Amino acid sequence: MKTMRLFPLELRRLLQSRLTWLIMALTVLSPVLGLVLYKPATSTTMLSVYLANPAMAGGVAGAILFGLLAIFELDRARRSRVDILTDAMVSPLTTALTRLLALLTAAVLTAGLTMLVWLPISAGLIGSVFTGANYVLAYLLLMGLALPLGILAAAAAYQFTRRADLSIVLFIAFCALSLTVWADDWQLCWLNPCVWALSDDFSNFRVFRSVAWMRLTWLAALAGVWTVSYLCIRQYGKGMFGSLARSVRRIYRPAVALALLAFSGTAYAAQPFIDQSNPDLTVMSFYEIPYAEGVTFLGRSAQVFPDTAAGTVTGRASYRFQNTSGQEQSISFGINPGYAISNVQTNGADVPFTVSDYQEYNEALLEVTIPAEEEVELTMEYSGFPQESMPTMQGGKELSSEYLCLENSTLSPRVMNVMPGEAGYPAEIEITLPDSMIAIPFSSSEAEVISENADGTRTWRYEANSAGGILYAGDYICEQIEAGGMTIEFYYGRKHQAVMEEAGAVDAVKAVVDYCTEHYGTLSFGTGETLKLIQSRVAGGGYAVGGASLLDEADFTIANLGDTDKGVVPGEIFIHELVHQWWGLGNMFDTSDSTSPWSSEGLTVYTTYRIVKELYGADYAQQYYVDQWQQVVDDYYLNFYVRHPEYLEMLPEAERLNIAGGLSGVRRYNEMPLKILKAEQLVGGEEAMDQILRGLFNRELDPMYPYLTYQEFLDTCHLTEEDLNLG
């Protein structure tokens, strides 16, 4: 009661301090660091660049600033000897609690103020993909909750040590741990959450949930530590342990501390997001499980029920096997480590099963013994929160009413040691989704709605032929485009509609597919009739299978479509990104040497130039492509660090990498297209170059090293590196 009575007074006193207002003002301004200096989110989506990074920078700076303020405020009463007066009136425990509440309230006010100040700035920078929910959650979780953590940690340090200098050292060391040693451990980096990307076009609930879990775990932990330090507040002239012994006499106090620490420990141990997969990615023991003798796969069906509010999946899967061995056989399945398996039956009878603790490549091993009967139907139920295996790149298992991606054993348990039957691995998948979502199998299969349910959901069904399989679903728009002699089904998120229309996406798809198919050939992953181009939630890159190819949303952001290195107007950049389906995905490039100018960008920029030349004429292409490349390359050769690389080596690493990255970009996006253009002239013109590129595109791949190399390009052109010198 006394605490609550004193709280407004303490808050008023705190807010009368100039230092408090300075700290609040600096914290409000601190998100600007995320725009210019501190950019932990590496993705290029608009929300990563203009929301996640500023919010995280604000969180780091704000937590440190408020931590220092907490130490200063707690020390101020002692330093000015006011505590002699106040302790005579109120218990020092009461004043400590009151001061903490006042500091926390100031932090809440600051976070609110920051959100208000940055709202119009963020909305302006992010553009049409800005949403209030993402904004509020990002600032609340990535920034807001960092401030109380800083206050609790710093206040605890002070209450333990009772020395401002030592507390500052301890607090800064604790912050430094999070920013360095713990930076890649998503549960330990209390200050700087492991957020590498926020999606513009789809939801981010999984990332936000993960950060919220981490924040709450630390909130409980630091509240527990603070409570222990609170018990150590010096009283009655006693030292730390004497005061502790006195304070714990009121049993609820240590009980609260223990409960908070226990809660935190439990939350840490029981986190549902990340599995325990073997970090050694060279180990593939699940692939070494011998095939079950005499067992072949006849079919699989699965009914999948994602709960888009909770982010969980419930499913029932049925497998049919032919067992000609005359013996019981152990069948192995890969299941998502977040799933619980139940009701495992073979031919209607319950059978025991085991799920391994060992996990590998985001799968745990489910083993079921099937009877020595020729026809076996194995059914099981599974449910849970899908876990991921890459803590620093969370979000891949996003599951919401806007988007989901269920891959392989996350869709349904994946058979691992059964030979395919005559029909391969036939599967029939049914999935029930909110009516706003479209189901898109990542294959040539087409999903159809088989029922519209009373609860506003729709059940989709599709057939596939694989032991696993990937399903995308979301609030998509589908454009049907006839191009390159086939139907392109172009799926993109509804939120991205304005950006896609601005970029002339449909025309670009048609132009690129027509041009590239005619000049280089069809994509190997097209079925010949249809090709699905699916815009995925930010994933760090695209990939393709027969009949479907993925476009990472990060390639189609407003900022990327305005990147003049890749084209003049958004439509041309869209063309650039689509050309990557041929150069980058259809033909892969070794990117292990980041300094090499040879990458998928050279051929992609060159091809974009050729398409633009065809669309808008030679003068336009010369002016906006070739002349610009030449200008940039001329400048590059005049660059001080290019002429004196020894000075580049002398720079601090971060600056050196930044400059080197910029120079490398110039070589990939400008120098290499110019060299290819020079090669075009040397080999006899566009037609000859097209023939060479067609040959390279359709060449037989070495499965051990399936990358297109610069040497292969030169050899096919019958040129040497020196021939292409631009000097």
Added chain:
Amino acid sequence: MELKIQNVSMTYPSGKQALKGLNLDLKSPSLIGLLGPNGAGKSTLMKLLVAALLPTEGSILVDGAPLNKVEGKLKASLGYLPQDFGLFEELTVTQFLDYMAALKGVRSPQAAIRDVIRAVNLEEKARAKIRTLSGGQRQRVGIAQALLGDPPFLIFDEPTVGLDPEERIHFRNLFSRTAQDRLVLLSTHIIEDVQSVCDQIVVINHGQIRFTGTPEQLIASAAGHVGAFWEKDEKQEQGLHITARVNTSQGVRCRAVADQLPPYAQAEEPTLEDAYLYLISREAVQ
């Protein structure tokens, strides 16, 4: 209000024993002067009374209840001016007193603040930042915060330090008026302050109580032990505790206290200061 200090000893973690088996009864209304040399244990005793320290032995009863059981109640009814205290520099006098009033749980704080500001003559500085105040003005703010809410038990530790003579007289009178219906404990080195206003005196030295009683009783105890003489030879001072030495045109006039006055000393009426020094010097001799 009644406080009973029963056989209280206090030994600091450093091993220093500040109080030894102290027994004392304090009952309101009374203005009690606490006297003793530096390091005698006065401040330790006051810290025990405000529950800033816990005795290592013995107990303190507040109206018959152990202090540790009624600590909250005691703090709510306490006005305390420590010897060495600080103020929040960034606040104004009124804001600081408002803060302290809230800590004390004073009802109608605005009126109470107005009253204490008037009582300590700080009306002109009521809106001034504390950082702009002089040492004496800060001391007055300290006294004002102790008086806030009319607490029934007041402890002043060297309250008139830093005040000019006029202010000292003002505050002596204030303490006297305040003590009419409450318990006031006044610790000071300025014997004059005690003599002017205290109805009871407690002398403490080496952690033990050496005297409790009225100022008159203390003065009476020194009767026949105070004398004056014209100094002719420095050897005359041997065995005496010189309390005053005045250079006059006729020579040096010394005033001294001693168990046995020498024949060349002329007996004088003892003052409270003589009596106090006599008490302390006797202990030193013993």
